[in-house]
Amino acid sequence: MPTIVPETPKDSHTIHEVVRAAFESDTEPSLVDGIRNSSAFIPELSLVARDTNDSTVIGHVMFSRLRVGNSDEGPLGLVLAPLAVAPSRQGEGVGSQLVYVGLDRATELGYRFVVLHGPPEYYHRFGFSPAERFGFENPFDTPSREFMAAELVASGLEGMSGNLKYPEAFKHL
Numbered sequence: 001m002p003t004i005v006p007e008t009p010k011d012s013h014t015i016h017e018v019v020r021a022a023f024e025s026d027t028e029p030s031l032v033d034g035i036r037n038s039s040a041f042i043p044e045l046s047l048v049a050r051d052t053n054d055s056t057v058i059g060h061v062m063f064s065r066l067r068v069g070n071s072d073e074g075p076l077g078l079v080l081a082p083l084a085v086a087p088s089r090q091g092e093g094v095g096s097q098l099v100y101v102g103l104d105r106a107t108e109l110g111y112r113f114v115v116l117h118g119p120p121e122y123y124h125r126f127g128f129s130p131a132e133r134f135g136f137e138n139p140f141d142t143p144s145r146e147f148m149a150a151e152l153v154a155s156g157l158e159g160m161s162g163n164l165k166y167p168e169a170f171k172h173l
C-alpha cells in the first residue's frame, strides 16, 4: 500500500502530470493548480499517494473549501475534486486509500460534509449518496446521478440546503 501524505511544494509538477495522465486532459490539472492558488486551498487536504519503494507520486486527491448559501460562517463543507491515480497503478486500491484518508483528515479538521461529481458506482463505497437528497441543486452541467454528498459527522448536512458556492477555479471547467 502507498503512503498517503499532504503534498509539498516540490510535488506540484508531478501532481500536474499524474492528473493529466489519469484524465487524458488539461482541464483537471488546471483545476488543481487553480485551487492551489486560491483561498479555497487546504494544504492538509491535498494528498499524494507515494510509492513505498521510491516515494514517487502515484496518485493525488484534492479537497477544497465550499460555502453554502450566503453564509459567511466558517467553511464547513468541502468539494472532493479531482481524484487521480497514475494509469499504470490503477486498480490497486490507491484511489480508495486516498479517499479514505482524506475523509478521515477532513473529519479531524472539523469539516461537516463533502460533495463531488463522479461515478456513483465508485463513490457509493465511501458513503456518498445523491446530493439532491439533501436539498442541493447540481450547479454544473453534469449528470445529476453523479452529484453526490456525504456527511462527515451525524447530521452534518442538516439545515445546510441552499446554493453551494464552489471555489472560483471551478468556473473555468
Ligand SMILES: CC(C)(COP(=O)(O)OP(=O)(O)OC[C@H]1O[C@@H](n2cnc3c(N)ncnc32)[C@H](O)[C@@H]1OP(=O)(O)O)[C@@H](O)C(=O)NCCC(=O)NCCS
Binding pocket: 022, 023, 082, 083, 084, 085, 086, 089, 090, 091, 092, 093, 094, 095, 096, 097, 117, 118, 119, 121, 122
Ligand atoms: C477512478 C480512479 C481514481 C480510481 O482509482 P483506483 O486506484 O484505480 O481505484 P481503486 O483501486 O481504489 O478501486 C478499484 C475499483 O474502482 C472501480 N472503478 C475505477 N474507476 C471507476 C469508474 N470510473 N467508475 C466506476 N468504478 C470505477 C473499479 O471497477 C474497481 O471496482 P471493484 O473494487 O468493485 O473491483 C482512477 O481509476 C483514475 O484516476 N481514473 C481516471 C480519472 C478519474 O476518472 N477520476 C475520478 C472521477 S472524479
